[in-house]
Amino acid sequence: MSKEFNKIVKNMNAAMAPYVDAMNRVAEKYRPIAEAFSTEIDRAQKALAPVAQEIQKSIEQVVAQAQKWQEERKVEVSLMAENGWFPNWFTFFYRPDKEVESLDELMVLHIDECWNEIKEKMIEFCPNRAHVFEVIFKLHEEGNYIASIPLIFSQADGVCGEEFTYFFSADPNTKKKASDTILEKFEDGEVKLNFFTQFLLEPFKTKLQLSNGSSKSSKKFKSKGPNRHGILHGSRKHLDFGTKLNGYKAISFLAFLIYTTKDEFKKDITKSSSKD
Known part of the structure; x- marks a missing residue:
C-alpha cells in the first residue's frame, strides 16, 4: 500500500513539475517590478509623512473645535431652557436678517419665520394629535394665548408619555418623571449619545420655570416663562400668564x-418604554 502511494505522489510531482517551473520563471521575471514597487511605496510613505502629520493636526483641530462647539451649545441650550426657551429642528440653522437685542426677540423671530415648517414637523411626528395641534396653532395665530398655553401643556405631557413617561408628573410605578427616565436610558446605553443629542439633553437636567411649584414661580421668576402648575391649577398668582412671550415659549417647549x-432620541434607541 505504501509503495503504491509513493508511486502516485511521484507521478503527481512529475506531472506538476512543468507548471511549478513556469510559475517560478514568472515570479523571477516580475521580481524586479515587485521590488521597485515596494521601494516606491517606501519612498511615498516617507515623502507623505509630513503631509500625514499635518492632516493629523488638522483632524485634531477639527475635533477640538467640534468639542468646543458642543460644550458651548450645552451652555447655550441650558441657559435657553432656564429662560423658558427650547430648540427645535430649525433653531441651530436659523440666522435672523437683522440684529437682535435679546434671546426673546431672537426666538420670536425664529418661530415666526419657521412657523409653517415647525407645524409640519409637529404633525409629522404626532399624527394622532393633529386635530388637537391644529386647534393650538389656530389659537396661537389668533393671539389667544390664554387658551393655547394650557392646551399646549396638556399635550406636552401626553407626547412625552407616549415614549418615556410624563414630563410633569411621576410615573405611578417607577415614581420617576420623564427627565429621570430619559437620562437613565442614556446612561445605560439604551439610548445612545451622539454629537447632537448631548446638548439636547441639557433641558432635561435643568431646573425649569415651567415645571416648578406655583409658589416658587411667582414674582421674579415669571419673566422666565409660564408655569404649568400655577396656570392649570388657576393660581391667583398666575392669572396674568396669557402673554405673547409666554405663548411663544410654550410653543417652543412643545416643539x-x-x-x-x-x-432625535429615537434614532439610536434600542428599546422604547411606551406609556399611554
Missing part, C-alpha cells in the same frame, strides 16, 4: 419635546 422624544 422641543416632539423634536427630542419623537425624533
Whole structure:
C-alpha cells in the first residue's frame, strides 16, 4: 500500500513539475517590478509623512473645535431652557436678517419665520394629535394665548408619555418623571449619545420655570416663562400668564419635546418604554 502511494505522489510531482517551473520563471521575471514597487511605496510613505502629520493636526483641530462647539451649545441650550426657551429642528440653522437685542426677540423671530415648517414637523411626528395641534396653532395665530398655553401643556405631557413617561408628573410605578427616565436610558446605553443629542439633553437636567411649584414661580421668576402648575391649577398668582412671550415659549417647549422624544432620541434607541 505504501509503495503504491509513493508511486502516485511521484507521478503527481512529475506531472506538476512543468507548471511549478513556469510559475517560478514568472515570479523571477516580475521580481524586479515587485521590488521597485515596494521601494516606491517606501519612498511615498516617507515623502507623505509630513503631509500625514499635518492632516493629523488638522483632524485634531477639527475635533477640538467640534468639542468646543458642543460644550458651548450645552451652555447655550441650558441657559435657553432656564429662560423658558427650547430648540427645535430649525433653531441651530436659523440666522435672523437683522440684529437682535435679546434671546426673546431672537426666538420670536425664529418661530415666526419657521412657523409653517415647525407645524409640519409637529404633525409629522404626532399624527394622532393633529386635530388637537391644529386647534393650538389656530389659537396661537389668533393671539389667544390664554387658551393655547394650557392646551399646549396638556399635550406636552401626553407626547412625552407616549415614549418615556410624563414630563410633569411621576410615573405611578417607577415614581420617576420623564427627565429621570430619559437620562437613565442614556446612561445605560439604551439610548445612545451622539454629537447632537448631548446638548439636547441639557433641558432635561435643568431646573425649569415651567415645571416648578406655583409658589416658587411667582414674582421674579415669571419673566422666565409660564408655569404649568400655577396656570392649570388657576393660581391667583398666575392669572396674568396669557402673554405673547409666554405663548411663544410654550410653543417652543412643545416643539422641543416632539423634536427630542419623537425624533432625535429615537434614532439610536434600542428599546422604547411606551406609556399611554
